[in-house]
Amino acid sequence: MTIEECAPLPTFDITPAAILDHANQVIRRVQLDVNHLIDKVATGDATVDTLVRPLGDIDNEFKYHIQYIALFQSVAPSPDLRKASSEAVNLVNQAYLALFQDERLFYLLDTVYSKVNDDNEDGESIRLLSRFHRMFVDNGLRLAGADRDRFQHIVKRLLELRVQFMDNIATDPGSLWIATDELKGLDEGMLKNLERGPSRSRIRLDRPTVSTILGKCSVAQTRRDVFLGSQSIYSQNVNIFQETIRLRHEAARLLGFPSFAAQQLRHQLVKSPGAVTDLLEDLKHRLQPLAIRELQALRTFAHLESPLHLWDFDYYHRRMLQEQYSVSHDLISEYFPAEHTIQRMLGIFERLFGLSITEVTEKTDRNVWHSDVRIFAVRDRQESSESFLGYLYTDIYPRAGKNNHAANFNIHPGFQRKDGSQSPVATALVCNVSPATADRPALLQHREVITLFHELGHGMHDLLGRAKYAIFSGHRTVRDFVEAPSQLLEYWCWVPECLQQLSCHYTYLPEYCERTLAEGTVKDASRPPREIPQDLVKGLAAVKQVNQGILTLRQVAFSAFDMEIHGKHGQEISEGNGIAERYNSLLQEMTLLRGPEEVNWGHGYATSQHYMWGQEANYFSYLYTRTLAADIWTSNFRDDPMSAEAGLRYRRMILAHGGSRDELEMLREFLGRSPSPEAYLADLGVGEHGC
Numbered sequence: 001m002t003i004e005e006c007a008p009l010p011t012f013d014i015t016p017a018a019i020l021d022h023a024n025q026v027i028r029r030v031q032l033d034v035n036h037l038i039d040k041v042a043t044g045d046a047t048v049d050t051l052v053r054p055l056g057d058i059d060n061e062f063k064y065h066i067q068y069i070a071l072f073q074s075v076a077p078s079p080d081l082r083k084a085s086s087e088a089v090n091l092v093n094q095a096y097l098a099l100f101q102d103e104r105l106f107y108l109l110d111t112v113y114s115k116v117n118d119d120n121e122d123g124e125s126i127r128l129l130s131r132f133h134r135m136f137v138d139n140g141l142r143l144a145g146a147d148r149d150r151f152q153h154i155v156k157r158l159l160e161l162r163v164q165f166m167d168n169i170a171t172d173p174g175s176l177w178i179a180t181d182e183l184k185g186l187d188e189g190m191l192k193n194l195e196r197g198p199s200r201s202r203i204r205l206d207r208p209t210v211s212t213i214l215g216k217c218s219v220a221q222t223r224r225d226v227f228l229g230s231q232s233i234y235s236q237n238v239n240i241f242q243e244t245i246r247l248r249h250e251a252a253r254l255l256g257f258p259s260f261a262a263q264q265l266r267h268q269l270v271k272s273p274g275a276v277t278d279l280l281e282d283l284k285h286r287l288q289p290l291a292i293r294e295l296q297a298l299r300t301f302a303h304l305e306s307p308l309h310l311w312d313f314d315y316y317h318r319r320m321l322q323e324q325y326s327v328s329h330d331l332i333s334e335y336f337p338a339e340h341t342i343q344r345m346l347g348i349f350e351r352l353f354g355l356s357i358t359e360v361t362e363k364t365d366r367n368v369w370h371s372d373v374r375i376f377a378v379r380d381r382q383e384s385s386e387s388f389l390g391y392l393y394t395d396i397y398p399r400a401g402k403n404n405h406a407a408n409f410n411i412h413p414g415f416q417r418k419d420g421s422q423s424p425v426a427t428a429l430v431c432n433v434s435p436a437t438a439d440r441p442a443l444l445q446h447r448e449v450i451t452l453f454h455e456l457g458h459g460m461h462d463l464l465g466r467a468k469y470a471i472f473s474g475h476r477t478v479r480d481f482v483e484a485p486s487q488l489l490e491y492w493c494w495v496p497e498c499l500q501q502l503s504c505h506y507t508y509l510p511e512y513c514e515r516t517l518a519e520g521t522v523k524d525a526s527r528p529p530r531e532i533p534q535d536l537v538k539g540l541a542a543v544k545q546v547n548q549g550i551l552t553l554r555q556v557a558f559s560a561f562d563m564e565i566h567g568k569h570g571q572e573i574s575e576g577n578g579i580a581e582r583y584n585s586l587l588q589e590m591t592l593l594r595g596p597e598e599v600n601w602g603h604g605y606a607t608s609q610h611y612m613w614g615q616e617a618n619y620f621s622y623l624y625t626r627t628l629a630a631d632i633w634t635s636n637f638r639d640d641p642m643s644a645e646a647g648l649r650y651r652r653m654i655l656a657h658g659g660s661r662d663e664l665e666m667l668r669e670f671l672g673r674s675p676s677p678e679a680y681l682a683d684l685g686v687g688e689h690g691c
Contacts, residue, residue, distance in 0.1 A: 007388055007424045009360070010068065010411060012369040016084030019069060023088035026065045027095040033058045038104050046108045048116060052129045055109075056469045060415040063470040064423065066092050067410050074170065074403035075369050075395060075430055082170055082401055090163045097139065097155060106136045124468050124660040131471060134267065138255065147254050154251045158244060165240045165612045170401060173205040173233040173607075178222055185218035187330070189437040205230050207404050208432050214314040224596075227311035231602025238580075241606045245565050245574040248616070261566040264617040268480045269624070269664055273567050276620045280563070283556050283623065284590065286686050290549035291592055298547070307594045310587065317547050325546065327539045329445050335503040335532040336449055338433050338442035339374075342394055344502045345453055346376065348492065349460055352647030353655075354382040357392070372397050373428075378463050382648070389463045390414065390425030396452075397442065398432035405608060406431035406451045408458035413473040414465050425474070427462040429455050441506050446540060449502065450493045457486030464651055465658035477659035480621035485655060487629035488637075494544055495641045496537045503532040545685040550591055552684055555623055557590035562611060562619035579605065628667065630680035635671060 014022070037058070041050050069092060072085035099105065113133045116126060140151035177200045183191065190212060195202035203209060203226060213226040248260040257263040261273040270276055295308055301324065302308075302316045321327040346357040360367075360375040367375065376392040393411070395402075411426035431452060436442045444452070462474030475482050492498045505528045506512055561583050565573055573582050583605045588595050595601055605611055610619060636646050653670045667675055 007391075009363060009367040009375065009391065010426055011366045012072075013366040014072070014081070016078075016080045019072060019081065019084045019088050020091075022065070023069055023091050026062065026069075027092060030058060030062050030095065030099070033061075034099055034102070034105065038102075038108065041108060043108060043111055046111045048112060048122065048125050048129065051108055051112055052125050052132070055105075055132065056125065056128050056471075057418055060413075060417075060423070060470045062096065063413050063473075064415075066096075067413060068426075071409055071411055071428070072369070073166065074407075074409060075428075077370055077399065077401065079401055083167070086163055086167050086170075090159060093159050093163075094156065097159065100132075100135045100139045101141065101152065103141065106141045109133055109136065124472065127660060128469050128471065138263070140255065143254060151251060151254045154247045154254075158247055158251070161240050161244050161247075162613050165237050165244075165606075166609060168234045168237050168240075169404065169607070169609060171234075172400060173404065174229075175202050175204045176225060176229050177201070178203050178225065182219045182222045183213075183217060185216045186212070187216070189440065190434075193437065203229075205233050206398060206432065208398060208434055211314070212434075214311060215318045217315065220309075220312065223311040223315060224309070228596065228602055231604040231607065233607050235603070235606075237606035237612075238603050241603075241612065242574050242579060244612065245570055245579065248566065249571045249574075259566060259568040259570060261563055261570075261617040262568075264479075264566070268478045268618075268621075270480050270620070273563055276559075276563055279624060280556050280560050280620060284553065286681065287549045287553050287556070287684065288590075288592070290684070290686060291553055294547045294549050295592055310591070310593045310595050313547075313550065313591075313593055321543050321546060325539055325543045327536075327543050329447075332532065332536055332540065333443040333445050334528070335505050335536075336444040336446070337504065337506040337509055338396055338444050340504050340509060341444055341449060341502050342396070342429075342452060342456075344504075345456055346392075348498065348501065348642075349456070350381075351642060351644060353460065353464060353651045354644065354648055355379065355389075356381050356386060360391070368393070370395060370399070372399075388424060390427065392456075392459050392463065393426070393428035395428060395430045396433050397435045402432070403430055404432065406455050408455045408462070408475070410462055410474070413470040413476070414462065414467065415470040415473055416468040422466065425463050425465075427459040427474075429459055431455060441509065441512065443506060446493070450490050453489050453493050454486045457489040460489075461485050461655055461658070464655045466656045467658040467660040469660070472657075472659040474655075474658050477663055479615075479618045480624050481628070481663040482625070483622055484625035484628040484632070487626050488632050491629070491633045491637065492641060494541060496534070496541070498641060499537050499540070500531045505530055505532075545683070548684045549686075550593070552623070553590045553592075554587070557586045558610075559620040559623060560590065561586050561605065562615070562617060565611070566617040579603075627677040627680040628675050630683055631671065631675045631677075632667075634679040 034055075037051070037054055066089070069085060069088050072081050073089060076082045076085060109129070109132055113129055116129060139155065140148055143151050177197065179199060180191075180196070180201045181199075183201060191201070203213060205226070210226055210230045214223055217223050217226075252258075252260040252263045255263060259273060261276075265271055265273060265276065270279065298308055298313075298316050298320065301320050302312075308316070318329065321329070349355055350357055356379040357376050360377050363375055365371070373393055373395045376394070378389045378392055379386045380389055390412075407430050409428045409430050411428055412424070414425040415423050417423055429452065433442055433444055433448050458475045465472075465474035467473050470476075475485070507527060508530050564570065564582060564586075565579060573579060577600050580600050580603050583603070584595055584601060587593075587604075615621070632650070636650065637643065640646065650670070654666055657666060
């Protein structure tokens with residue numbers, strides 16, 4: 001695919017000074033445009049046409065630039081560029097906040113809001129009006145005097161704290177030096193890649209390394225040390241987090257809400273903290289009997305008389321899958337070389353959603369932020385002209401300073417330009433899979449296959465969205481719906497036909513095929529099959545429900561913690577060491593797995609961005625959206641997963657709208673009824689009346 005056939009590729013060869021200059025230019029342009037709009041529209045002339053749509057156009061351009069600026073904070077190899085991006089994001093966020101604290105603009109918008117009719121034929125613009133109006137209210141425009149001043153101070157301080165927190169988790173998480181003979185169970189490839197001393201090895205506390213140690217190391221003390229080490233990284237975030245919780249609570253009270261959670265949930269699908277707590281309590285009630293049986297089975301399998309600890313679960317879970325169910329995730333991973341598997345994933349999206357996805361080979365170093373990055377052009381085959389939708393970037397290997405988690409980063413959102421054309425999307429899959437070794441390419445564990453398919457789902461949502469306004473583009477839905485489309489795609493990672501389509505034993509890859517045959521390490525007669533064998537696929541399917549009670553209750557614990565710290569008693573919990581104590585105790589109470597005897601054994605809540613930016617007062621949505629995803633899958637795709645007809649219908653009725661329509665209405669139209677949680681509970685092995 002040539003660049004000329006698509007749209008100009010974005011460039012990423014920017015300096016720290018230039019990114020700050022770019023941010024300041026964006027700020028000045030937006031401020032000028034908004035001031036011009038305010039001066040132009042008299043109060044009596046303020047309407048959806050004269051005020052809301054033009055303000056939406058300004059917001060579109062703003063978001064087009066800010067997403068690009070923010071990307072460097074998480075992916076740039078240069079620490080100076082990451083720092084400049086962070087400073088630029090803070091500047092732009094402060095300027096954006098100031099827009100929604102402008103009393104003149106609020107007065108005009110409030111005038112339109114008070115007289116607008118919901119029957120207006122432009123429903124998306126009415127939705128935009130409601131969103132903007134809520135943003136003004138949530139920014140304290142109904143407050144006055146000292147309350148207003150205090151609220152504005154809090155909001156600015158919260159932005160500063162968020163930037164500091166995100167800067168911290170973009171740094172090296174640190175490491176532990178562990179005696180090499182205490183790393184039993186790790187494969188030779190990983191041991192060779194570790195930094196070594198005379199008798200010790202350096203264990204980095206990044207997510208892939210920690211996951212490998214917890215899943216494979218047979219030495220319990222090593223697992224304990226690495227688990228506790230991973231729960232204690234980024235200690236500078238503890239005070240930042242504590243201050244954030246207190247300020248969020250205070251700000252919500254100033255606005256008249258009983259809690260930050262109540263404020264955040266009022267416009268979501270699950271509209272109150274009480275409703276969330278009921279959801280979590282119901283899941284706990286229905287899942288803990290299952291978890292008790294799972295724990296007993298694990299202890300019997302492991303010949304343990306003592307309770308199972310938090311750092312033991314992954315190890316014995318993996319062994320149980322391998323020994324009782326003949327599932328070797330290492331063997332399975334040989335069939336999923338990372339680059340090949342991603343290419344095949346894109347092929348599935350092509351078939352389901354009527355797309356053409358082709359790698360862009362005519363690129364220069366300017367067009368990527370790192371040499372590992374690949375670019376794909378995405379076109380719509382449903383249109384005779386095969387219209388260009390946007391670019392998808394993949395950045396899948398770990399490196400210093402890079403975001404430590406798997407995520408999708410939008411670079412340029414889609415929206416309708418003033419001339420009626422659709423702005424192309426740019427979106428990026430950013431994750432950290434184990435890199436290639438001397439004799440093997442990067443191989444994906446099955447859980448990594450699921451993660452990549454999930455995150456690519458967010459990218460597809462972005463690329464397929466056809467909203468008028470960037471604020472509703474693609475995955476920008478209400479927060480307790482946004483994960484559903486990606487969680488739906490995880491189901492394909494359990495379908496035998498799909499797994500075989502994704503697979504290719506790495507020895508068949510051109511760059512490995514000739515070498516392995518020449519070296520005699522693999523001979524034709526003993527060579528594994530090209531595609532993953534049926535017995536391995538069946539083994540995977542058989543273990544889908546194994547220990548899901550415990551794993552799901554871990555998510556319930558994280559969700560309950562989120563609701564408690566952001567609920568009406570959140571400020572009390574935040575005193576002293578209350579946050580850490582509550583996080584650690586909930587994790588044990590829900591999962592029935594033990595932690596150390598000491599109470600304050602870490603601060604896992606401050607080691608990732610979830611509660612700080614993205615899922616604050618919303619972590620429950622990971623579970624709630626799974627009930628939605630399971631319902632969609634069971635009723636529309638389970639019987640024919642590769643149905644292009646079902647895929648296109650889903651694309652048209654759900655994905656294309658992004659957040660521009662009421663999500664619950666979309667679901668009811670698509671399903672023909674209200675959503676139900678029963679399909680999800682059945683997936684976990686829980687029947688209608690409990691275990």
